[in-house]
Amino acid sequence: MSFLSAEHVEVPGLESLQVLASTTPSTAFVALNLREPPYDDVRVRRALRAGMDIIGLVEQFHPGARVARTLTPPELLAGSEMAPLPAPDVALAEQLLRDAGLRRLKLTLHHPVGRDTSTEDAVLFRPLMQAGLLQLEHVELAPEEYLTRLRDGKMSAFRTLWLADFPDPDTFLYFLLNSSAQTVYPVGYRNPELDRITSEARVSIDPELRQQLYVRAEHLFRDDCPLIPLYHERVHAAASAAVQGLRLHQTPPQVRFETLWVDPNTTE
Template sequence: MRWRPTQTTGRAGRLNGVTFIAIPDRAVAFQAYQAGEVDIIQPDPGDVPGIQNDSALSQAYTQYSGACTESYELNLTIPPFDEKLVREAFIYAYDRDAYIRDILQGTSVKTLTWIPPGFPGHDPDETRYDFDPERARTLLAEAGYPNGEGLPEVTLTYVSDDPAAESAATYLVQRYQENLGVTITTSALDGTTIDELIVDVETHPQMVLSSWCAEYPDPKVWLSDYWHSRTDLASSFGYANPEVDRLLDEADRERDEATRLALYQQAQRLIIGDAPQIIRSHSINSFLIKPTFDGFDFTSQDWLFPGQATGLMQVTGTSSE
């Protein structure tokens, strides 16, 4: 991208332009950063401890609260996830703290709810479905699958383009075997194929990692735009709750802010209670930025690059290329 004078200010940005380079493998991106081929990257979580312990890299590393909720989407039309008891068992058997510590290296924040802290509609009082393997095994037995016996096959689909995804999938499979006594198979597909599959409930993977990021700080984008049954998102994995739809429709029309917020919060609690996904964490934005650049205005909505929500007009610096 090249700068042009804006219609509102009549001036161009301080940079000559910005070049975006797609590097799916974060290890390759890190190598490119170290070689001076790129100036900004999102490092792989596995590299963060080493970055933080490096005297030079730690000065170039920044992280701050993000605007994405990360979860495992479940296809609610395919057994066994068409049964709420089974979904609840899988959610209770998921150890968020261990996963964030061991796999994400602390680069996400545990959550039991959908809307992140700092956003209107966040529910700090949500405590349901925290890690409880004993409860998980009890629910699975109540569903008719004691110790996983007779449970229909469960397949976790992950992105083959990302080497870190394979180790994360392996970790998840092992933990479910330990915590719930179930065997999960895995399917590695390229990101493009997964993107094509997740748009239709007929092809949506049985279990796949997903994230939803806010385009603007309002409960509507978190709830109505994702969980209403009329959306392509909720319908793509088979979620529909008429009462949730009613509350969201009413909230979308409501002019009084307090009443509107209360309606959204009611809807959110119903959604969590339906156990439609394994909600895992809220994102932390983390970047390596070459010290030759300055002036970024960081916000939680920078889920692709720093300054994403506020623009780069004030950024100064020279590329290392």
């Protein structure tokens, strides 16, 4: 049994294997440190979001993933109104930057060794760079330094993927956004109304009320734009036909090896 990246699912030679795919309660996003200018200005954050080619990023580098319209994966907020697909709007981005007193934005993305996203980011930020609105740089850090700066809230901007350990909106909207819960990614975001409703939702036993509160939180999140959602990943795995009981679970570990067994009578 082996996990596959999305781009390898269609490669020749897998015909004799069983290949499975499953959604995961995950969201990849760009995070901005709201304690540092110019990211403390919501117009700058919205400008970045407006000018990014998220669809191009997903189509080229993450086939099978779902373009994110919300921070919470859509299956966890069933029936909620979805935001439109995020198409690049360079004119809007330019206007927002000008309103914030900027003609060009310098964005420095930090990443640990082995997690360089510069090739992807050349596509993601291409509309802004081609318009002369963005200067993009990448800084590689040793894993220990990266984690320390991340934990201490001393990273100006970075990309990451959040994989929830439990499929519930609380694991996204409370743990990533509530100002008292930002321990993994302390980006300095604080909205008293969002704090109130996410705190209320996580202790409510009324499913309809929880749904309403989390939908409201998503709207506040979209207005404030502390993070820029990119996509919801899918997980893929391949195994020989002899492996029985293979199932992909939404939350880690996606494969429960204790449930697998090998049928010696299966012909490869």
